[in-house]
Amino acid sequence: MLHVKNLTFSYNKTPVLKSISFDAKPGEHVAIIGESGSGKSTLLKVLYGEYDLDKGEILWNKQKVLGPKYNLVVGYDFMKYVAQEFDLMPFITVAENIGKFLSRFYPEEKERRTAELLEVVELTQFANIKVKTLSGGQKQRVALARALAKQPEIILLDEPFSHIDNFKKQSLRRSVFKYLKEKNITCIVATHDKEDVLGFADRMIVLNENKIAVNDVPETLYKNPKTPLIASFFGEFNIINDKIIYAHQLQVVEKSDLIVTVKQSYFKGHYYLIEADFNGEQVFFEYNKQATEGSVLHLEIVE
Numbered sequence: 001m002l003h004v005k006n007l008t009f010s011y012n013k014t015p016v017l018k019s020i021s022f023d024a025k026p027g028e029h030v031a032i033i034g035e036s037g038s039g040k041s042t043l044l045k046v047l048y049g050e051y052d053l054d055k056g057e058i059l060w061n062k063q064k065v066l067g068p069k070y071n072l073v074v075g076y077d078f079m080k081y082v083a084q085e086f087d088l089m090p091f092i093t094v095a096e097n098i099g100k101f102l103s104r105f106y107p108e109e110k111e112r113r114t115a116e117l118l119e120v121v122e123l124t125q126f127a128n129i130k131v132k133t134l135s136g137g138q139k140q141r142v143a144l145a146r147a148l149a150k151q152p153e154i155i156l157l158d159e160p161f162s163h164i165d166n167f168k169k170q171s172l173r174r175s176v177f178k179y180l181k182e183k184n185i186t187c188i189v190a191t192h193d194k195e196d197v198l199g200f201a202d203r204m205i206v207l208n209e210n211k212i213a214v215n216d217v218p219e220t221l222y223k224n225p226k227t228p229l230i231a232s233f234f235g236e237f238n239i240i241n242d243k244i245i246y247a248h249q250l251q252v253v254e255k256s257d258l259i260v261t262v263k264q265s266y267f268k269g270h271y272y273l274i275e276a277d278f279n280g281e282q283v284f285f286e287y288n289k290q291a292t293e294g295s296v297l298h299l300e301i302v303e
Contacts, residue, residue, distance in 0.1 A: 001026055002047075002154060002186060007056035009046050016042050018064035018210045020056070024203075026153070027184035029177065031197040031218070033233055039161040040190035041084070042206040043207070044156045047188065048081040048301030050074050060154060086139045088146070090132035094123055097131055098145045117145040120179045122172055139166040144176060161196065173200070194234050199221070206230055236273060236284040240301070247273060249302050250285035256298040262291040 007020040015041045024030045032040050033180060037085045045051055047058060047147040052067035059065065060078060075081065088097055095114050102110040121141040126134070131142060147155060161169050177200040180187050190198055197204055197218050204221055208212040208229055214221060222265070225231035225244050236247040240258070250258075258274035260283055271286045276297070285299060 001059075001061060002188070003057075003059040004047070005057050005059075007043075007046065007058065008054045009042065009051060010054055017046065020212055022205060022212065022215055024154075024186050024188060025164045025166045026186055027181065028202045029180065029189070029200055029202045030209060032188065033192065033197065033204060035229070036192075038207040039210050040207060041158050044083075044188065044190050045083060048075060048079060048156055053218065060155070077150070078153040079156070080150075080152040080154075081158075082143050082147045082160060082161065083158050087145040088131050088139060088142055089128060093128050093129040094118070094134070094142050097142050098149055100146070102149055102151075113149060113292050117148055120147060120148070120175050121145045122168065122175065135141075135163075136167065140164055141172065141298065148179070148185075149181060154188070156189065157189040157191075159191055159193075160189060170195070172278035192233075198234075206233075238283045238285075238296055240278075240283070245301055247284040248286050250283070250299045251302045253298050253300045254288055256300045258299040258301070259299055260285075260299060262293055262295045262297060264293065265290045285286055 002024040004020060004022050007017055009017045020043065022030070032043060034040050034206045044054065047065065049065050049067050050073060052069045057064060065076065089100065095118065098117050099110050099114040102113055104110065118127055121144050123138065123141055123145070126138065131139060133226070134142065140160070144160060161173055164172060173195065189201070191197065201218050204216065205212055208227065214226065214230065221230055222234050225234070228237070228239065228244065231237040231244045231246070234246070238245045238247070238250070246299050258278065260278045262276050264275040264276055266273040266275070271288055272290050273287050274287050276283050276285070291297065
């Protein structure tokens with residue numbers, strides 16, 4: 001189990017993380033979200049032992065995770081960290097990068113593990129291609145596979161699919177998170193993408209003003225967002241009568257007291273996102289067809 005207790009960290013006396021405390025069980029997936037500058041990436045680096053703490057402690061199965069003051073080499077064998085910058089070897093192949101730290105004394109096992117991970121990150125056909133020729137998204141997938149090569153007990157992922165195009169992102173996300181669950185690998189993922197959370201994360205930690213604002217299951221936070229910050233992570237929302245209402249919770253009806261004037265329609269595939277004016281305030285709602293600018297519509301809230 002990962003046990004984080006009263007973690008406080010600052011750069012040059014400027015607090016970045018304040019009194020952070022949470023646990024993560026073996027095999028549990030915890031998503032860290034928050035605005036840019038909230039400390040998501042810094043938290044992962046501190047958990048990895050890249051920096052020394054001002055206060056607090058980090059334990060993995062009762063072993064202290066310590067920073068560079070105590071370790072000549074940053075990191076631990078049981079933990080892997082995949083940053084947004086990839087530390088790959090460009091002049092060797094994808095397969096060689098993945099298998100680089102696997103034992104040469106067991107060549108069959110090394111080959112099997114490499115092939116398994118190539119499949120997980122959907123790069124089997126690129127096994128013998130030199131990394132320097134790959135795209136940014138492909139390099140990110142190699143970095144993921146290499147981090148998993150020695151099957152760590154815990155993995156820290158910083159925006160793990162940020163460089164990957166939408167053609168691959170959905171299937172890759174399913175493949176990677178499924179593999180982590182099957183191998184009972186604890187995962188802490190810092191992300192701005194709700195798709196990394198919904199359907200995959202067991203818990204979601206919201207950082208705000210360098211502290212943990214909320215720590216709960218994603219479904220609870222989605223259905224009952226307590227703040228605009230949480231609601232904005234999941235999608236377009238409105239504040240009507242001091243209540244947070246998602247765009248999909250507003251429905252067009254024949255008559256109601258919630259009367260809006262259409263300003264703009266945005267095509268979203270199976271629906272249109274409508275921007276409208278309600279008593280001088282901007283509101284968004286979903287509609288099954290394009291609405292004409294200036295037209296008046298009646299809405300009701302569907303909980």
